[in-house]
Amino acid sequence: MKYIDILEKKLNRKATLAEKEAFTVMWSEHCGYSHTKKYIKSLPLISLESGNAGLVSLNEDYVLSFKIESHNHPSAIEPYNGAATGVGGIIRDILAMGARPTAILDSLHMHKVIDGIIEGIADYGNSIGVPTVGGELRINDAYRYNPLVNVMAVGIVKHKDIVPSKATRPDQVIVIFGGATGRDGIHGASFASEDLTGKRANKLSIQVGDPFSEKMLIEAFLKMLEEGLIEGAQDLGAGGVLSATSELVAKGGFGAVIDLEKLPLREPDMKPIEILISESQERMAIITSQEKVKKVLKIAEEHLLYGAVVGKVTNDGIYHVRYKGETILKVPASLLSEAPEEEIVDFSVDSIPKDISLKFKNVDASEVYMQYDYMVGTNTVLPPGFGPAVMRVKETSLFYSLLTHSRADIGEKSPYWGSYIAVLESVRKTLSVGGEPLGITDCINYGDPDVDPVGLAAMMKGLKDACEFSGIGVASGNASLYNTNNGIPIPATMVIGMVGRVEKVIKPKMGDLYLIGWNDFELEREKILWKEIKNQVLKGNFVISSTRFDKITYLKNLKLKLPPLNHSPIHQLILVIGKDVKSNLPLKKLTP
Ligand code: ADP
Ligand code: MG
Ligand code: MG
Ligand code: MG
Ligand code: MG
Structure with missing residues (x-):
């Protein structure tokens, strides 16, 4: 474990085996953001609430929830499931804010069109009834060993229905519902934070998707919300029960007691630590009150989902995990969710590259998006093929634009300008369909920050400066580092997701x-x-x-x-x- 010395210093003793497992997950780059947190904090952040996804107002009633997520490492090993669960995962982030997911976009960088990845996205999106309305397809050999599969999701929530991503009172209880827990995805978070050279690649780490459960999860969650049963929520993604429940309470300044034997298992012989860190998909954690639990579990059951009270919120700030009464883990909740932060480096702006050597192959993206159902739900006003998509907010005359865009060809020469120009071009595209930009979600795709810290600094400064130049804030985002193979990194690839408000639809x-x-x-x-x-x-x-x-x-x-x-x-x-x-x-x- 990378930060073992820091951990043991904070604990003031040797770490137990379970603590090593838990902190390896929570302090992985994927969950802990050690190399990027300081840069992210320096961005002009604008989300109405910080949480699982970004929130920007569309008008006085409606809010757009949106976020981008990477599933690069899993998709490299298992294209179909890696990409499919990328969609499932980002949908749950949108849902956790109380929003009904309305659209998906992708951003794909690969050395050729990898059918498994396209099918994974198409199948998952199509079966949950959320249209995939746009994206980008960039083909170049630089991504042969590290394909980038970034997926953005958008959803709609009314101001009054926004769900906080935290516990708010010490007497609340934690319910997990959805699919049963199996061994899939164990160590997924730490795997996503490593070089991808052969021996590390481990199929056991890949999560498997079940879109039927996801659809039921969406409907069950929104029903619970409608009935006033949800007081806080977080999806189960990287780091599973451990990450979701510890973050929920730590953000509110609380602790928790979690009883792992309460979780319905798919594999009965799982060890407690495996239950704690499994990344089985299609599960949500919600914060509710004791008197609402019965109704919550009934709704889960009606939607053919498992549901269980797995713990309660406590006042002492201690995250205490038990299995049949025996203590498995007992540490301050805040320690888990505050991974060590690496120092950031300064970067002085370089000049715009004159020539660009990385050339993307000229491919017809329609071959890809024709496989996606982009009309399901019938709110797609401007379908893929024109640039940004334009969507209607169901049963209203409100419209919004949405896109993903990047310039890794520039980023390869100058990470600063790669980010910068991607933002400017995203603004142009949004304006082109009559949109007024509302906010950005960014996906940092990068190589090894320990080998080349300056490239990361440049990439982040480019984003920051471009946001300030444009007067557009960042509402959410994601980071995927260690996209290397045998030490060779991908080009610095900053993917911009942008949403805009469209007053008048242009045909x-x-x-x-x-x-x-x-x-x-x-x-x-x-x-x-x-x-x-x-x-x-x-x-x-x-x-x-x-x-x-x-x-x-x-x-x-x-x-x-x-x-x-x-x-x-x-x-x-x-x-x-x-x-x-x-x-x-x-x-x-x-x-x-
Ligand atoms: P989750 O586990 O819910 O998928 P993450 O762990 O990926 O969320 O992100 C944690 C929080 O940090 C989220 O609120 C996310 O929007 C924010 N965040 C992560 N990366 C970025 C970024 N590059 N820019 C802005 N916000 C970011
Ligand atoms: Mg996280
Ligand atoms: Mg989340
Ligand atoms: Mg997520
Ligand atoms: Mg993430």
């Missing part, structure tokens, strides 16, 4: 094709371009913002042929479709 239309803007990039011009996008949208023209216009399937469908465009890989150009389009910026008519 794609026929017309002439114009190119507006500049072939290269100068930061001082960026806001002029944003203003121009808004102008064009206001005039009713259809605007497309893209890194590579030759990849836009929509143009092919409209039989609009694009002449070769000799712009640099970092440009400030938009395509505009309309009749008699005018602009004060450099403009070129592309169709006769």
Whole structure:
């Protein structure tokens, strides 16, 4: 265990075997954020509440809940289940905030289209009835051993229904409901924090998905919420019962007594520590009151789910785990959830790379998104293929845009500008569909921070500076480090998820094709371009913002042929479709 010395110093004694197991999980990079926490704290954070997912207001009634999650390591070993459980996991984060999940997006970096990954996402999303409305597909050999599978989920919650991710009173009880607990995913969190070279890769660490249980879990949870039975919640993800229950109480400044024998098991001979850290999927932990327990368990049962009171919230700040009365673990709850923080390094801004050597293969993303059900629920207003998706809030006239976007080709040369330009381009894309950006969820995909701490610093500073430049905050995010194989890292890949409020939906239309803007990039011009996008949208023209216009399937469908465009890989150009389009910026008519 990496931080054993720090742990034993804090405990003021030798750690027990169970403590070593528990802290290996909780102080893993995946759960503990040792290398990224200080950087994340320095970002302009805007979530209405800190918790399992970010929250931004859509209007006085409705709130968007959204977050991105990585499932890189599991997907490398077991593409189908790794990707499927990536979807399941992020859906539960959205749900934990009280939101009904409404949409999924992915961001895929791989050396070729890996069918198992696409099928895993498609099958899971399709079977829980949540549309997969967009994403990105980036093919390059740099991701051969470390494919990046990032999944973003969005959901809708009313202000009054927001669920805190913590206990709020010492007399509350903790209920876990969902699927039964098995051995799957044991040590998943620590596995996700390691180099992926052959011998470490362990199939036992891969969780298996069960979308039917997930669908029941969503409906059961929302029913409990509707009946006023949920006072706090957290999904069970990395670190299982241990992470979910200890974080719930630690965040509220409380402790807990957990009785592990209460958990329904799929494998009866599991050791107590295995029950505690199993990452079996499709489970939720909720905080409720004693008098509400009966109703909670009844709803779980009606949805064919297991449910049990596994513990209670205590006043003493001690996280006490027992198995049939015997103490397994007894430590301060705050110690578990406060992993050691590595010092951060300074980074002075470099200049924008002139040439880019990493080239993504030109692939047709429609081959991928046609496998996704992007219409289920019938609230998808702008489907995949145009850039950001636009969704309607069910039974209202509220709309929001959502996208994922990254520039690892720039990040490979300059992690700072890779993050920075990804944010700027996300803003352009959001504006293009008539959206006003509301917030960002970021996924840090990086190599080894111990080998190259400066790259991580650069990547985080790029995000911070771009947010400040744009006036857009970060509502949630995720970090996946140690994406290396035999010591070789992936390019610094900052994936941006962005949501926006859309006042007026713009439908794609026929017309002439114009190119507006500049072939290269100068930061001082960026806001002029944003203003121009808004102008064009206001005039009713259809605007497309893209890194590579030759990849836009929509143009092919409209039989609009694009002449070769000799712009640099970092440009400030938009395509505009309309009749008699005018602009004060450099403009070129592309169709006769
Ligand atoms: P969970 O275990 O619920 O999936 P995580 O452990 O991934 O959540 O994240 C813990 C908290 O830290 C969440 O509130 C998440 O939004 C926030 N967070 C993690 N990484 C980032 C990031 N890169 N930027 C902003 N917030 C982040
Ligand atoms: Mg976590
Ligand atoms: Mg969570
Ligand atoms: Mg999660
Ligand atoms: Mg996470």
